[in-house]
Amino acid sequence: MPPISTREFVRGMVFAIALLILSLAMLISFAWIYFAYLDRDFSHQGDPISSFKIAGSELLLRVGQGSSSESGQFELGGLSMNDQAIITRRVSLEASNYPFVRVSLSGVPAGVDVYLLWRTSQAPFDIQRLRLQFSGGQSDHFYLAKQQGWRGRVTEVGLDVYGDLRGRNLVINQLAFLPASWAEAFRTIWSQWNGQDTWTQGSAHFLRGTPSASILSPTVAVAAWLGLSFLLVYWGRRFAGRGVFVAMCTVLAVPWIALDFYWQHKLDGKVAESKVLFSGRSQAEKREADTDADLYLYARYLKDTVLPEPGARIFLLHDTEPQTYTRLRAQYYLLPHNTYNYDRLPNKPSLERDDYLLVIGEIPALEYDNASRTLRWGDEKLKVRLLDSHAEGDLYRVMRRRAK
């Protein structure tokens, strides 16, 4: 086939762009009609339902520091010792009437996670949570109807905040629970597509591209755009002349690039958070600014001031299953020390004199008797010496030799 001239390229390109615009308009129209149809269904169920709004000042602080302002906001000024704040209010809502919520917050710093939380009359002791990912605008919409716990009568709603406020006030303006309507559905889809999330430990495994309970995946939406555009180009191929190859390539490339820009936008948000947390810092300072800084600082303290040079065996004990985050992270930070990291309680037959036992956090079944320098658990006991006691854990040295 002879090469495509610039003129043929322009013809094919214009043809493709026209059909891309047409197919986009058709898809939006389809979606509009679909949501309007749903809207009509909801309005048939009885009296129209009005939205339920809670001003920030109507929320009560359960954990953390902050106060209501005269302008109807709640200003969260500090978190608790474990970097948490909870602000809630008692309500009585029928969950099925409110599939959407609009959250108006300002001043959410990078590295802070905000969850919507609620309780229901069906499970009054269970706290349900939905992680909120904000776009940076004045308010964002979130989809509740797909949440498993958003069922029955809701008795309490609020926000759960984790992280480091970095000396700033997080201002809660309003929570508005909204009935079903096509307008709210569109706004929620827009919020979901714009919502900025942070990296998680699963990010190298899968990328949803939106919060888990999204109404419409951007990948599916863009694929539908590509598919419809491609069909339109195929049906109208005789109008494109020799530019039809360019037109086909264009309707394949433009949706791909659009989705790529979308992902780039998400990526930019993640890098912006990394800049706030780590930019201009040495490697050690970056570790100190990271989410598990307490564990890192504890491991560094042990390495620098308590433990001998790497070589001795350390048995790391933690009240969790093997391969859980805290114990693995502690082992990583203790490198190059030689750590065995699988037990909750001492593995007595394997211990030798001068081995170390590092207890991370509290293990209720394990007790240390200072007078007799003995660790006890169940019917077992072990002669040890407490070398160091710290908020993050305790370090012991084994005083007895393993029976051969």
Place this chain on the structure above:
Amino acid sequence: MIIDGASITAFSSAIFLPWMMGIAVVVFLLGHRAATNLFIVTGQGYLVGVFLTTLIIQLWHMCGLPFNFWIIALAMFIVVVTVGVLALFTGRFHYAELPSMRSTAVWQMLAVVFFLCLIGFRYSTLTQELLLRPLYAWDAWMNWAPKASVWFFHGELIPFVSKETWLAASSDEIIYTAGASQAFRYPDTVPILQLWMMMALNTDDSTLIYLPWLCVAVAMGLAMYGHVRLAGGSVLASTVASYVLMSLPLFGVHVGLPGYADLWLTAAFGCSVLALHEWYQTRQWPYAVLSLALALMCTQLKIPGLIMGGIVLLVFLVAASGIKQVVGFLLVALVAVAVAITVLAGVDVVVPGLGRVVIARDFIQLPYIGRYDLMFHPVQSSIIETLFIMINWNLLWYVFLLFAFLGIVQGAMKSPPSIVLAALLLGILFIFFVYFFTNRYEFALDFTQVNRALIYLTPLMVFYVFSIGRQRLELLART
């Protein structure tokens, strides 16, 4: 200039010496014997260079020599000079005859610049993330980096053993066990590469250690460009192919959040199959050598690499045997019957030097790979979600299926599949078998593993689409 205590010379040497060594070897291998281009040499060269670097370090350890960055670097430099001189004196570089750039229209050149800008923008973002955030991704700090840290501290490749062996050993013995129970079985290539960077930077905690993850993505992009060009693609088509691969969200995330072995296996498997494709097209044996060397690299990267390397070997053997279509079909049927009989009757043998091989109705057990219970698990909704609903692959699976459908409609099934398509289909079959029929299905349900297997196939999918795409679309336009 100093980077956190290490000289820029050491750091640059750690990055570029393996690359130069690989380029020298690939030029020596392909230069005057096979048609090639600079993009293939540079892209494939990086993988070969990194593999050789890790082999040299292992050889160093086997000889009982102490680890010293500059002495190892000197040895590598000698290899670069020796192989480079040999390459220069054994013949002229055989540039593949390709359509001249001069015939490229203005719009194509503008489009090429546009796509290069997109790649540049994406990789500048990913590089920022790579350099800013301390080692983050789960398996990176659980499985791979700990080995390198320990080796860096001790100055030798201290063994990692199972937890049972560790517990049974005397406290005087210097052996380690990882926090993940199976990590001691994982191949050493990736941690040795990390060790190499740690030696250059003189620290085991720096984001610069992971710069090779950026390099391997770039190398894969270069190799993709070079191979699509060699397959007759235009400058624009080849650039877009590189962009498509390099812009895949999950591909990029393994650069921004580095430390996993999956990107390396993706590149090694991809480059291996692309080299094999070139060998099959031209019958220039140096490409077969290159392909098999990279297949060997696959086996040294991850346990699934044994299968990916095996796929390359299988495709090579079938292609080299010159089996015609009917004979090939009969062979496949024969293998299918053999598999059926094996599963019904069962196999339980000990292969000398390898271990026990058991194939039963309800489980299989293979040396190095482990035991897997066999049962159908309905994971199709997770597979559909990960391929078509999440953003992992942009629209790659949609586009791939579109071209596969066009191929079927246009009668492509009448001819045997290309090397790339054969390897791709075997890879898909393997991955789907693992997640639909073995107890690893749970890693498809929670998405922790399935995408890291699917990523191995992406270079092949991209090459397949770009090697047959134009023909399919032009045929469609004429119908």
